[in-house]
Amino acid sequence: MSIQAVAARAGVSVATVSRAFNLPDKVSPATRQRVERAARELHYLPNASARTLRTQRSRVLGVVLPTLLNPAFAECLQGIARAAVAGGYAIIPVTTAYRLDEEERAVQLLLAGNVDGLILVVSNPSTSAALPRLQAAGVPYVLAYNRHAGHPCVSVDGQGAVADAVARLVLLGHRRIAMVSGTLAASDRAQQRYRGYLRGMADTGLDAQPLIEVPFVETAIEALCAQLRARPRPSALVCSNDLLAIRSIRAAHLCGLAVPQDLSVVGFDGIALGEDLTPALSTITQPNSDIGRHGVELLIQAIAEGRTLRSDASLLLAHAFRDGESCAPACEDGDAATC
């Protein structure tokens, strides 16, 4: 079903059909009606490839994410999808499992697919091979969650957020506060959040505990258990994401520790599911969906203006602390072992 058929049926030229759809004002109302009617009768759908070939615009955005198994990214992708549809764009998402080679492959794939722009969550903007490739190609892109002075980013202040969370725990009387993180090397977010932990501890004059680092993908509950059996054990855990917080709570349970009575746990991400858990997760919430939406909006605007995004277009969105049930005041002396 091509534009030819519509033109024939409407008794006009293909140019007029094209105009009737793309520049309706440049066509007389009467002919426009005829064209629309013919198109409807023939169930005409304009061919996206032909249009893309001609205009050099695919109206498709590429999306590069570590995984959809973390609901934070799933929420973000929903935000991206909604904003993209609203702006008349389709999306092609690709997941990378936190692997650099996959990031590069993904960008390659998307570039070959003629995407008009990309929104991506990379392991580390400084080391990602994908980014120089994008710059070389001159394709607009924006990073989500990542933070880097040299790239356009939509993110939150992870460092400040964690420092605040630490301060909160200190206010509750906690002294032995440890941080649980995914592999630091695999994520600049994890690194920033860890820095926030160190700052928060330093600000209140407490000794930072050794970082409890576990793999991102596997469950690693045993490793967590081992850490909780150490003496003296922490009375509170700041986790680098909600999934880790959930696993930490389970690990605590397996060690015979009750959350929050024996151990306070704070997460990071604000996944919706956290509110339905028991105990409800105390967590630093990020506007996951908005991060995606803003990324898309920046991208679409840049595309419309035929330019790439500069790093000073970066957006820092607000985070918040969601008070759940996984945090409680520490014992008087702040030493969990005596509880």
Added chain:
Amino acid sequence: MSIQAVAARAGVSVATVSRAFNLPDKVSPATRQRVERAARELHYLPNASARTLRTQRSRVLGVVLPTLLNPAFAECLQGIARAAVAGGYAIIPVTTAYRLDEEERAVQLLLAGNVDGLILVVSNPSTSAALPRLQAAGVPYVLAYNRHAGHPCVSVDGQGAVADAVARLVLLGHRRIAMVSGTLAASDRAQQRYRGYLRGMADTGLDAQPLIEVPFVETAIEALCAQLRARPRPSALVCSNDLLAIRSIRAAHLCGLAVPQDLSVVGFDGIALGEDLTPALSTITQPNSDIGRHGVELLIQAIAEGRTLRSDASLLLAHAFRDGESCAPACEDGDAATC
């Protein structure tokens, strides 16, 4: 960067460049090398739109899902994505929030995007307006999770699975077993699982309890609480999905009921997260990722053979019961109120 430039640089015709990539055997090794070298030096990427326009094959699959906020669908999408990449296809996912009009819009959008095939999870295959549209367009498609004799489907036996779960609970001594479901009208899966509940109860000669029906999207914990406060209350809950099971556990907690001591809860879906919860979720697991993978494989095969999928290509995958900690034997007399 077009094929012309590569041809010029390699000193051959565009046809030869095209062959060097698509039919390497039909080109002499020497020229092939020259072409490859030229392409590399120019960072040549074949233009997907031009190729699609010419071949009438986009190498893109459309994916229609209710939501990514349910990890079961996120897992499925990962499976789809992996299989698609392996088969040289890209995917365009669209979510519908369980809404019929969105399903139709999604199919429309995807069809206009020239997808070669679709994999979709619809509310109800019998009533979906999207399906006739697809048949009319002659585009190959396959349903995931849905079950219907008139369409190609990749699914599990939800009815049998729930009936089995009920039998299991009966074996544990439960008598007052209720079912918690999302809006029945919005999902044929929910309907089938409910039928499984009714069959399971009938098989063991028990009275079915009134269905506890809550919205899919909202949390609805209050509604659940109300049901648990009724006397005599159920001693076990079979939930139509894991998200509902998680909410049910929270509702129980808010009512002062301990899971599994006072109330047993069984979920459905087998989301990975369920294993990390406390109590670990007892649930009927579906091979979410495999459902997606098989769907894509069927689709790719059909596309390669230039045909649509017939309903007898349907696949029924195995489910399993994953024993967690949210189920326990009932009190001796099976009457929860006396526990």
Added chain:
DNA sequence: CTGTTAGCGCTTTCAA
């Protein structure tokens, strides 16, 4: 084995 060429469906000058 390689080159020439038509044409996929559309948008967009340029002319009328």
Added chain:
DNA sequence: TTGAAAGCGCTAACAG
């Protein structure tokens, strides 16, 4: 306001 026609980049006859 409308039409004719070029051409986006590629593949696939067909010819050599």
